[in-house]
Amino acid sequence: MNRTWWKEAVVYQVYWRSFNDSNGDGMGDLRGVIEKLDYIASLGVDVIWLNPCYTSPDVDNGYDIADYYGIMEKAGTMEDVDDLIRASHARGLKVIFDLVVNHTSNQHHWFEESRRDQTNGKSDWYIWHDGEKGTPPNNWRSYFAPSPWTWDEGRQQYYFHSFASEQPDLNWEQPGVRQAIYAMMRWWIDRGIDGFRMDVINLIKKRATFDDVEDPFDLSYLGNQPGVHEFLQEMHQEVLAGKKLFTVGEIPFVGPEDGLLYVSEERQELQTLFHFEVADDMEDMDLPRFKQIQKRWYDALYPKGIASQFLNNHDHTRQVTRFGSEHYRVESAKLLGLMLHTLPGIPYVYQGEEIGMTGIRFSDASLYQDVAFRNRYEERIAAGEPSGTVLSSMQLRARDNSRTPMQWDDSQASGFTTGTPWMTVNPNYKTINVQAAEQDPQSVLAFYRELIQLRKEHPVMVYGVYRDLAIQDPYLYVYEREFEGVTWRIVLNVHDEQVETTFALPNEQLLLSNYEESASEILQPYEARLYQTSRG
Known part of the structure; x- marks a missing residue:
């Protein structure tokens, strides 16, 4: 595998409307992001992914773009964008924008x-x-x-x-559409951005016919259609070729073999992708299934291409709530972080993940602002389902779970705004916030900074061969990474009870653990250990 900067990067996702409000109107904004750039840089991350801030009526939180060349008034101005790009670059941070070109x-x-x-x-x-x-x-x-x-x-x-x-x-079969999009992409690149996160990019090619389908609830007919790669290869030649940009595609409905077609370095399309075999398809942590997914993607992609590692973002419930344990919040937040940063692929940190923020369940359906939630809720109510049943069944996967404001301190509205926040702040902000984490050397935040520093210092974390040592174990995830004579072993108890293991290595170097005492063969609930072994 070729060594490049973007494979070694860690990406920090900024959902700006919930990040930091600079003017007290209750909505986060680009000036608010600029105010917090020193904090972002302190994490050690390399790239900021900024969710859409283009001109928009905001039906779908900016993913309904009315002008690709303008900035939403809620977010700020074009001058704010320019300042954000300059200030980020001054701190060694690259900035990628959401590219939303399946629709307008x-x-x-x-x-x-x-x-x-x-x-x-x-x-x-x-x-x-x-x-x-x-x-x-x-x-x-x-x-x-x-x-x-x-x-x-x-x-x-x-x-x-x-x-x-x-x-x-949009109708991508029309050459005029494609050329207009390519011109817009070049305009933003010339303005100084460093790449694109491409929203549902494999939906741009539609089925050849619009015949009825057998199961309309299986939405796979919407994406990954024959011909999509011709569009992406044309985009690469028209816009991306020869530029030192970072591109990641949001690619639903693909398995590993199809995924390689998007990210193979030989094919010149995208550099990496998000797949959704975990975030969309697993209700909660199913460890044997998760391990099989990791192995299948590794076996199919490497060394020709690379994927991304994430468990939460603006569309998916926070990872501690969904895949970890709120009872063991700190321990499971650290375990999930260690896992995602040591598995093969580019790790993404969604704002607040680094302090162990949790999801929220609103008790009143009217508090949910997400258009997807509202439409589906109303559809099910109209079909005669009881409102309580509908609400309880939709709470965990609702996108607003992860969209509550960033928790900066224990002051009013968690320090996010001096006004009334656009969305309810999670009540646990009094104890879970950046200020408290900064004062605790054992915090999730301190752990994430150490993780990211390890990635910078140890290429095994990026380029190492991956071996699963206990793929059928329902509670333990044990794997190794090996590169240039260095072998790391990661031992994770993805479970809320103690587990005995023979994989602990008391005589080897323990580089990182989420428990202060980690020397025995008994793993505590959600205990995570990273060893450097002598085998090489």
């Missing part, structure tokens, strides 16, 4: 022109289909609605949307 807002001027009639210059920039009003063209579903088709009175046709009705999908 229905308020984008492209769509406003496209919907005007069937003969205008952009009439085919979106996906239109004949039909009778009230009878969608097929039985498909969208991510956010019962149907991906919405009737437009002006054109007297249906338009297609993989997400909300306010997010019509």
Whole structure:
């Protein structure tokens, strides 16, 4: 595997609207991010991924873009963007933007022109289909609605949307669409950004036909269609080739073999990807299944390509709540961190993960702001399900679980804002916050800083061969990484009870542990150990 800076990087995701509010309006903003750059840099991370801040009516928290060349008033101004890029670079931090080009807002001027009639210059920039009003063209579903088709009175046709009705999908078959997107990407690169996180990028290619499907709830028909790689290779040649950029694709509906097609260094498409065999498909931690997923992806990708490691982000419940234990919050937060940073791939830290923030369960459905939650909740209520049943079944996976404001200190609104926060702060901010973590040498924050420093100092953490030593064990995750004569062994008790193990290495060098006493063959609940062994 070729050695490059981006394979060695750690990415910090900033969901800016929940990160830090600089002006007291209750909404985080770009100036707020600038105010906290020293904190981000102190973690040792290399790249900031910033969620969309483009001009948007904000139906889907910025993923409905009305102008790719403008900045949402809630976020700030273009001058703020320029200052953020400059200030980040001055601290050795690279900045990547969300690239949302599967769809736009229905308020984008492209769509406003496209919907005007069937003969205008952009009439085919979106996906239109004949039909009778009230009878969608097929039985498909969208991510956010019962149907991906919405009737437009002006054109007297249906338009297609993989997400909300306010997010019509672009027609990538139209060369004009692709060239407009490539021009926009070049414009942002020239402005100084260092790459893109490409939102649902493998949805840009649609099925050849829009026939009914057998199971409309299996949304895999929306993505990973034949021909998508031709689009991505064209994008690479038109925009990315020859530039020192970082690109990561959000790629649902793929397994390892298909994943390699996106990230193989020989194919010149993307550098790395997010897959969702864990974050979307596992309700909670199923350790044997998780280990099989890791092995399959490693065996398929390496050494030709590289994947990403994450368990939470702005779309997925915080990892401690979902895959760890709130009872053993500190221990499980450290274990999950150690695991993700020592497994093969590029680790992502979602804001607040580094202090062990937990998810939230609102007791009232009206408190959820996420369009996906609201639409699905209303659909199920309309179908006759009891409201209590619907709410309880949706709470854990609701996207707002991870979108509550960053917890900076124990003051009003957790130090996030001097006003009324746009979303309720998790009540546990009084004890779980950055200020408290900074004062505790055993905090999750201190542990993360040590983890990230280890990655900078030890290439085995990045390039080491991966071997699972106990793949069928339901509680223990034990694996080795080996590179240039250095062997690391990671021993994890992913369980809330003590477990005895023969994999502990009391005579070897213990580099890191989440318990102060880690010398016995008994692993405590959620105990994690990292050894450097003499074998090489």
